[in-house]
Amino acid sequence: MAAVRALERALTTDPARTRNDADLVARVAAGxxxxxxxxxxxxxxxxxxxxxxxxxxxxxxxxxxxxxFVHAWSRxxxxxxxxxxxxxxxxxxxxxxxxxxxxxxxxxERTVEAxxxxxxxGHESPRAAGxxxxxxxxxxxxxxxxxxxxxxxQVIEMAYYGGLSQTEIAGATGIPLGTVKTRTLLAMKKLRAxxxxxxxxxx
Numbered sequence: 001m002a003a004v005r006a007l008e009r010a011l012t013t014d015p016a017r018t019r020n021d022a023d024l025v026a027r028v029a030a031g032x033x034x035x036x037x038x039x040x041x042x043x044x045x046x047x048x049x050x051x052x053x054x055x056x057x058x059x060x061x062x063x064x065x066x067x068x069f070v071h072a073w074s075r076x077x078x079x080x081x082x083x084x085x086x087x088x089x090x091x092x093x094x095x096x097x098x099x100x101x102x103x104x105x106x107x108x109e110r111t112v113e114a115x116x117x118x119x120x121x122g123h124e125s126p127r128a129a130g131x132x133x134x135x136x137x138x139x140x141x142x143x144x145x146x147x148x149x150x151x152x153x154q155v156i157e158m159a160y161y162g163g164l165s166q167t168e169i170a171g172a173t174g175i176p177l178g179t180v181k182t183r184t185l186l187a188m189k190k191l192r193a194x195x196x197x198x199x200x201x202x203x
Contacts, residue, residue: 021086022079029076036185037178040069043087047094054098064097070189071097144194152187155180 021042027035047068051061071093079089145153158169166184170177 022081025072025076025079025086028073029079033182033186034178036069036073037182039072039086040181040185041178043090044069046087047090050091050094051098054095055102060101061098064094064101066185066188067097067192068094069185070192073185073189140195144191147194148187148190152183152190155183156187156191159184 021039024035024039024042028039044065048061048065051064052058055061055064068090072090079086083089084092145156148156154173155166155169155175158164158172159166164172166180167177169175170180173180175183
């Protein structure tokens with residue numbers, strides 16, 4: 001919580017900025033993608049630093065950052081400026097998602113270790129099993145990508161298959177950087193929803 005309070009002090013010293021943040025969230029709640037991009041540009045660097053401190057790494061922290069702004073897009077209407085500043089609201093979401101991811105990572109590590117210790121001799125090799133799971137996961141991702149609108153699928157494919165940063169995607173396509181970020185966020189939201197439905201069917 002100390003990190004969240006420090007973030008709030010860093011970002012809310014200017015009352016005009018605080019009001020502008022609240023205005024941006026109101027516009028996001030109304031479906032304004034440009035407002036989401038502006039909110040991202042303003043808060044992403046500090047939120048990424050917060051997630052990195054919790055997780056101790058960049059890759060997971062970047063995923064948390066995406067989750068924060070997917071949450072902001074889908075839950076902007078529930079934001080109450082009387083309860084906290086936008087900076088605090090986003091920081092609390094980032095901290096919560098980072099902690100959840102850290103717990104999930106540790107749980108997965110314990111599960112893998114337990115399976116390794118309990119696996120009988122001659123059992124199927126972990127490498128072979130991993131290859132099968134990777135193939136199945138790839139097929140599910142490809143199917144989910146096919147359901148995205150073309151403009152959202154384009155930025156996801158360029159990022160994850162082409163290895164391009166959002167800035168590089170903007171340069172290669174001529175699309176404004178804010179639009180690239182917004183399309184990426186919306187695509188990630190839809191992909192997560194697709195996989196959530198898949199998990200529910202298996203339960």
